[in-house]
Amino acid sequence: GVDVPALADRLRGLRPSHLLAVLDLAESIDETALEDGADGRERVRQRFGLSG
Numbered sequence: 001g002v003d004v005p006a007l008a009d010r011l012r013g014l015r016p017s018h019l020l021a022v023l024d025l026a027e028s029i030d031e032t033a034l035e036d037g038a039d040g041r042e043r044v045r046q047r048f049g050l051s052g
Contacts, residue, residue, distance in 0.1 A: 025048060029044055029048075
């Protein structure tokens with residue numbers, strides 16, 4: 001599951017424009033891509049140009 005308090009803590013420091021970008025990103029990520037483990041997470045990282 002999602003650690004909501006930790007997520008809220010990380011989002012708290014973002015500027016409003018960055019927070020909107022995070023929300024747009026979250027809406028566009030297909031949940032099934034995250035459910036299939038590391039491969040899905042890597043596809044999401046590549047699609048959105050994320051590191052990590």
